[in-house]
Amino acid sequence: MSEDQKKQLEQQLWNIANTLRGKMDADEFRDYILGFIFYKYLSEKMEIFANEILKEDKIFFKDISSKLKEYDEYIEAIKEEALAKLGYFLKPEELFGQLAKRGMGGVYEDEIFEETNAVFILGDLQKVLINIQLSTMGTDSEEDFDNLFEDMDLNSTKLGKTAEARNTIISKVLSHLDKIDFKLDHSELDVLGDAYEYLIGQFASGAGKKAGEFYTPQEVSKILAKIVTTGKHKLKSVYDPTCGSGSLLLRVAREVKDVAMFYGQEMNRTTYNLARMNMILHGVHYRQFDIKQENTLEYPQHIDHKFEAIVANPPFSAQWSANPLHLSDDRFSQYGKLAPSSKADFAFVQHMIYHLAENGIMAVVLPHGVLFRGAAELHIRKHLIEQKNYLDAVIGLPANIFYGTSIPTCILVFKKCKEHPDNVLFIDASKGFEKVKTQNVLRDEHIDMIVDTYHNRSVIEKYSYCALLTEIEENDYNLNIPRYVDTYEAEEEIDIQTVMSEIKLLEAKRAELDKEINEYFKELGLVF
Structure with a gap:
């Protein structure tokens, strides 16, 4: 698929998404359109899988009806294999395409949706979405499919004041989606995965402050992913303790040939559902990911695991309990102090350090305050540098590159086994961006400059500097980038x-x- 075709597909999907918009906020109609796309994906995956099984019988899965004498025999045989391989099951009459055509009275209009053709399918659609979940009950995939569609309220008056009005709009959306070929039979292409990521990004751009809860801009994700995969072609595990929609985890997978296991935790229930959908939709087998829903700092779900790569974009300066009981928690006990309750940034860092394997790399996006704030944060910062010597690099990013906040941010890179134990690399990439409307955007050349400088540990005038640990000590463990990278521009003499x-x-x-x-x-x- 060419770049132009890809953009055309993305625009098609965005146009269909806006059919649902009405009076809904971006994060509300997001749940519907992404849910419908996910249902279409599961249906097409099911159909391709079943057709392969039925090849010798010279029959297609969608043609198997209850009128067939062998219906029950076919269904049970395919269901058993589907649950083992795919983790879920759909009957032929529950397939997306079948429901979409019924919603249009069996026919499609090329441009105009004729309401007179509509068949009432809302009840059937609700049953299908429930049945997808029920099909996994008692299987290994049950947790991964549990309540995946719970945010799609088909009875919401925001979709229409009457059931008929809701049926009309949903039938229209299904019919338009059904006409799009996601090319799932071409295993080398990830057309649907790319389109899904595009939509998540579009919704994030319209979600204001809420966007930070579920989305890290792709260009920032790319930097983090390239850093934590430095020198590696395969990863045993990658972990994101604040995984949002899972996009950051999936971005890491693009930088290596294989990731054996994905781990993540997300507090927001809706975003947790989105993360699981995103994993499955990108072809990650249900046995290859373990995404949990809970507060990471208060109720960590992977406490016995160590990870080879860790990436995160935690909520900036979030509040947390800072309960003194945490001082007996292995994640925090060795520091002697907890991050302040009003700023959990270093609590997330401590949590991630605890889970980092000895040969692992960790990259986390944080607000600039973590570089220089005093009190408990200075104490923790000093411990990480002086006692542990885990800090490998500090990278300053431009302001206004995240949705919902214009503050400048930084990336902290940590390793437990540093190749350069006597220094810390500082990179000032704050001026490398392109202004696009109201947002600053990192282009490929800006990303490559950051990553290449990190990989080569280059010292570049007014851009990067390797500071000895003694210099950092002299600065009282203040990591403010201008203390190390001289960006002073002499004014022209008058x-x-x-x-x-x-x-x-x-x-x-x-x-x-x-x-x-x-x-x-x-x-x-x-x-x-």
């Missing part, structure tokens, strides 16, 4: 004599103009 001459010339011209204006005023009988 020739005072030239400036004075120009002022005198301007004053002489002004005097001549005053005389000329005064003459005009006299002619008009006015006083200047």
Whole structure:
């Protein structure tokens, strides 16, 4: 698929999404359109899988009806294999395409949706979504499919005041989606996965402050992913303790040939559902990911695991309990102090450090305050550098690159086994961006500059510097980037004599103009 075709598909999906918009907020109609796309994906995956099984019988899955004598036999055989391989099951009559065509009365109009053709399918659609979940009950995939569609309220008046109105709009959306070929039979393409990511990004751009709860801009994700996969072609595990929609985890997978296992935790229930959908939709087998829903700092769900790669974009300066009981928690006990309750940034860092494997790399996006704030945060920062020597790099990013906040941010990179134990690399990438409307955007050349500088540990004037640990100690463990990367630009010298001459010339011209204006005023009988 060419880049133009890809963009055309993305625009098609966005147009369909806006059919649902009405009076809903971006994060509300997001849940519907992404849910419908996910249902279409599960259906097409099911159909391709079943057709392969039925190839010898020379029959297609969608053609198996209850009128067939062998219906029950076919269904049970395919269901058993589907639950083992796919983790879920759909009957032929429950497939997306079948429901979409029924919603249009069996026919499609090319451009205009004719309401007179509509068949009432809301009840059937609700049953299908429930049945997908029920099909996994008692199987290994049960947790991964549990309540996946719970945010799709088909009875919401925001979709229409009456059941008929809701049926009309949903039938229209299903029919338009059904016409799009996601090319799932081409295993080398991830057309649907890319389109899904595009939509998540579009919704994030319209969600304001809420966007930070579920989305890290792709360009930032790319930097984190390239850093934590440095020198590696395969990963045993990757972990994100605040995984949002799971996009950051999936971005890491693009940088290596294989990731054996994905781990994540997300507090928001809706976003947790989105993360699981995103994993499955990108072809990650249900046995290859373990996403949990709970507060990471208060109720960690993977406490016995160590991870080879860790990435995160935690909520900036979030509140947490800072309960003194945490001082007996292995994640925090060795530091002697907890991050302040009003700023959980270092609590997330401590949590991630605890889970980092000895050969692992960790990259986390944080607000600039973590570099220089005092009190408990200074104590923790000093411990990480002086006692543990885990800090590998500090990267300053431009302001206004995240949705919902314009503050400048930084990336902290940690390793338990540093190749360069005597120094910390500082990169000032704050000026490398392109202004697009109201947002600052990192282009490929900006990303490559950051990553190449990190990989090569280059020292570049006014851009990067390797600071010895003794220098950091002299700065009292203040990591503010300008202390290490000199970005001072000398102002051009001013020739005072030239400036004075120009002022005198301007004053002489002004005097001549005053005389000329005064003459005009006299002619008009006015006083200047």
